[in-house]
Amino acid sequence: MAQPIPEVVILRLPLYLRTLSRLAEKNIEVVSSRELGNHLQFTPAQIRKDLSYFGRFGKQGRGYDVKHLLAELKGILGLDRSWPMALIGVGQLGRAILSYRGFATEGFQIVAAFDSDPAKIGKRYGKLTIQDVAELNKTVAEQGIAIAIVAVPPSQAQQVINTLVASGVKAILNYVPITARLPKGVWLRDVDPTLALQTLTYHLKLGDTQA
Amino acid sequence: MAQPIPEVVILRLPLYLRTLSRLAEKNIEVVSSRELGNHLQFTPAQIRKDLSYFGRFGKQGRGYDVKHLLAELKGILGLDRSWPMALIGVGQLGRAILSYRGFATEGFQIVAAFDSDPAKIGKRYGKLTIQDVAELNKTVAEQGIAIAIVAVPPSQAQQVINTLVASGVKAILNYVPITARLPKGVWLRDVDPTLALQTLTYHLKLGDTQA
Known part of the structure; x- marks a missing residue:
């Protein structure tokens, strides 16, 4: 993989992953670019082009091996491991994020939560105790956190991002x-x-002509 | 605008809008494609190409008129009006969505909220009374709702989407x-x-070589 992969292709890969996971759950072993295209609403040519960046997954006239392609894409995206995350900002949105179940099933786990509000610091949500943002540096290093979720008020966001980058x-x-x-x-x-x-x-503005 | 505009370009236009709004707030009247590119982390050529789909906004050697471009983009995106929206699903996520302030400032207003849980139907959140999803059809027609936000459990989502489409x-x-x-x-x-x-x-998987 010496060649850079276009960002727009990277952005599509999780959609492939999700569709392939569904097929694997149904014990479907092989999928054609046409079938994959039907699921994703892409043309077969688009599917073949996207996947060609990552090597030759398909066999002529046979389609893609679902499990193999799934494992390869997970490896490419770095999803063959789990990723500890920090949440910054435990307001209403932050709490909805903490209760979102989609992260853990995909290997993403919020292992630390931070706020700057003294009324929130020290409180527990599930397994987490809300920490002071002043402890960010230390916790990021100790827990090997590579990903942070920012859910603070807009006026604080750039400063929080600067702190995260510095950490x-x-x-x-x-x-x-x-x-x-x-x-x-x-x-x-x-x-x-x-x-x-x-x-x-x-x-919507273009109107009903497309309906 | 007879020619279809690539979806990837459409997806970028709100970013232009946001940046131009900031410049207008600072009373900046003219912006070059280079300056706009700095704000958006795009190349000047990318900026010029994107905007060329919508006509000739820039003047040679002078840059873009911020207010004019802003007004044009708003018109193109259909943002020169307000859009009434319905929220389906008033769980923890739905409530965070109801309290999200970013919608109203951009002309998007949640005017109706629905749930299928009898314990929630009839309860008030701010100005809204949670309605039974059975009333969806009627309310969509009455209030001219064109946009719906779906925040229900995964097992119910496709059915809710079907109902929305039918309405x-x-x-x-x-x-x-x-x-x-x-x-x-x-x-x-x-x-x-x-x-x-x-x-x-x-x-992240590609590692620190890019840092």
Whole structure:
């Protein structure tokens, strides 16, 4: 894998993973690019092109071996291990994040939660005790945290991100509607429902002609 | 705008909008593609290419008129009006969504909330009274709801989406980790933090060589 893979392809790989997991659960052993395309609403050509970045998974005229492709994609995405995460901000959103069950099943575990509100620090949520953000540096190092989830108020977000970067965190899942500034070598994904809504309205505006 | 605009470009436009709004708030009147690129971490060529789909906004050697470009992009995205939305599922996540302040400021307003739990139906959250999902059809028609937010348990999600589609909803913001099946003419965006995490780990796995 010397060649860089386009970011747009990386962004699609979890969708492949999810579909292949479903097929494996149903004991389906082989899938064609056409079937995979039907599940993902991509053309077969798109599927073949995307997967070609990672080597030759398919066999001519036979399709893809589901288990093999699943294992390979997990390896490529670094999902053949578990990832300890920190949550920063334990307001209403933060608490919804703590109770979200989708993370743990995919190998992501929130192992530490932080807030700056003295009324929250020391309180327990499930197995976690809310820590002071002042302890971030120490906890990140001790628990080998590589990923942080940011769910603080917008006015605090950039400062929290700076602190995370300084503490050695390399990957940030950001729930706050800001355009964060980041140094090279640190990756951030926005979980911003408004951005998604603003691209839906584009299609709504075009109207019923597509229906 | 007879030519279809690539979906990846549509997906980037809200980022432009957000950056331009910030510049306008600072009373900055003109911005170059280089400056815009710095804010968005895109190359100037990428900026010019993206915006070229929508006509000629920039003036040679002068840059973009911030207010003009902002107004044009809002029009293109259908954001020069407000959009009434329905929320389906008022569990912990649903409640966090109801209290999210980012929607209203961008013209998105949750005007109705639904659940199937008899213990929740009839309860009030802020200005809303939780309605029975059985009333979905009627309320969607009465309130002209075009967008629905789905925050129900995974086992109920596809059925809820089917009901929404049948009721005439054309755009769905989906918080549930499923691959939804949709008819043509209905648009869906996933708000799935796990997908984002699974693309972050790709970069983490590549290691510190990029840092």
